Amino acid sequence: MTGVAGTTGRWQTLRERIPAPLADAGLVALAALDVWLNLWNETSQGLALAAVACAALVFRRRFPLTVLLLTLPVTLLEDVVVAPLAALFTLAVRSRDRRLLAFCVTLAAIATAVPSPLDVAGAYDRPWTLVYFGYPLATAAAPVLLGQLVQARRDLSRRLVEIEEAKDHERELHAQAVLARERAQLSREMHDVVSHQVSLIAIQAGALQVAAKDTGTVEAARTIRSLSVGTLDELRTMVSLLRASGGDATELTPQPTLADLHRLVETSGIPVELTGELPATVGTPAQRALYRTVQEALTNVRKHAPGAAARVELSHDTDEIGVTVTNAPPTRPSLPLPSARQGLVGLKERADMLHGTFEAGPAADGGYRVRMRLPARQN
Numbered sequence: 001m002t003g004v005a006g007t008t009g010r011w012q013t014l015r016e017r018i019p020a021p022l023a024d025a026g027l028v029a030l031a032a033l034d035v036w037l038n039l040w041n042e043t044s045q046g047l048a049l050a051a052v053a054c055a056a057l058v059f060r061r062r063f064p065l066t067v068l069l070l071t072l073p074v075t076l077l078e079d080v081v082v083a084p085l086a087a088l089f090t091l092a093v094r095s096r097d098r099r100l101l102a103f104c105v106t107l108a109a110i111a112t113a114v115p116s117p118l119d120v121a122g123a124y125d126r127p128w129t130l131v132y133f134g135y136p137l138a139t140a141a142a143p144v145l146l147g148q149l150v151q152a153r154r155d156l157s158r159r160l161v162e163i164e165e166a167k168d169h170e171r172e173l174h175a176q177a178v179l180a181r182e183r184a185q186l187s188r189e190m191h192d193v194v195s196h197q198v199s200l201i202a203i204q205a206g207a208l209q210v211a212a213k214d215t216g217t218v219e220a221a222r223t224i225r226s227l228s229v230g231t232l233d234e235l236r237t238m239v240s241l242l243r244a245s246g247g248d249a250t251e252l253t254p255q256p257t258l259a260d261l262h263r264l265v266e267t268s269g270i271p272v273e274l275t276g277e278l279p280a281t282v283g284t285p286a287q288r289a290l291y292r293t294v295q296e297a298l299t300n301v302r303k304h305a306p307g308a309a310a311r312v313e314l315s316h317d318t319d320e321i322g323v324t325v326t327n328a329p330p331t332r333p334s335l336p337l338p339s340a341r342q343g344l345v346g347l348k349e350r351a352d353m354l355h356g357t358f359e360a361g362p363a364a365d366g367g368y369r370v371r372m373r374l375p376a377r378q379n
Contacts, residue, residue, distance in 0.1 A: 092147025
């Protein structure tokens with residue numbers, strides 16, 4: 001069956017490469033050669049039917065059933081095969097009516113096997129018509145089966161293309177949803193940071209407004225406080241819109257920082273070694289980015305490297321702070337879980353927003369390594 005499918009595929013490819021007019025001209029020439037080699041009834045009637053059968057093949061793509069009917073009369077007088085078989089093949093490729101195809105196969109077999117009433121002399125040369133009916137029937141069925149196979153392959157190819165397009169679209173939608181969720185998370189985290197700082201500005205402006213002596217300073221402090229309060233209201237409105245777009249009720253809960261890193265390691269469910277430390281002056285956005293890096297890396301270890309141990313290294317110098325999570329190779333086979341690597345994409349976006357770098361890839365010992373580096377001073 002595989003060999004037949006492969007032959008059909010090569011035939012389909014060859015048909016697609018040859019221009020239609022050239023293929024029709026070649027088929028007409030082949031049918032004419034078949035008639036010439038098997039021409040034994042050189043009457044005007046036989047020649048006319050042969051010419052009609054050969055010429056009709058030019059229109060087989062537009063009128064396959066009509067062309068088939070035009071190629072059958074010549075088979076009553078001549079032992080030709082190319083024209084009717086080509087017409088049957090074209091009809092099978094273009095028609096989905098199985099009953100019509102069965103009728104045409106039977107009709108073609110009858111036209112080939114039954115002696116022609118137009119040729120009395122030829123009738124005596126074809127004895128035992130019913131006995132020899134099986135051979136013409138099989139001969140007529142062969143191009144129909146081949147044509148149906150070509151049609152099924154064409155439908156399957158078209159369906160596979162549609163499925164692949166649908167899968168690509170689904171992957172794109174999934175990626176967009178993950179990135180949108182990650183960006184919403186980043187927006188909420190930035191809201192926490194900015195609202196805290198703006199609140200301090202508003203408090204300081206209020207204090208300045210009370211303590212200032214001159215009118216200009218009081219007015220400036222009042223303006224600063226008013227702008228700060230307006231900014232806070234806009235931030236709360238933005239977060240409310242994010243929640244209304246599909247978030248849950250826990251979106252405004254305090255976000256984790258490096259202070260929660262030890263608990264994350266302890267509850268990860270895998271053996272993890274935590275080394276190094278970071279200065280207390282690390283900004284809140286950087287703390288959350290580093291925390292999310294460790295969280296995503298440990299999640300991936302559980303999913304894709306069962307039984308492997310992990311090492312979390314915190315590092316810092318005068319210019320950069322960072323975290324590196326490295327896991328050993330898995331000690332047992334992992335289950336095939338779906339993964340689009342969108343978590344790593346979200347971490348890359350976090351690093352870009354904070355003007356840092358993010359790397360993820362195989363480690364030297366066959367494990368996997370995830371690293372994020374951020375500037376020590378955030379603008």
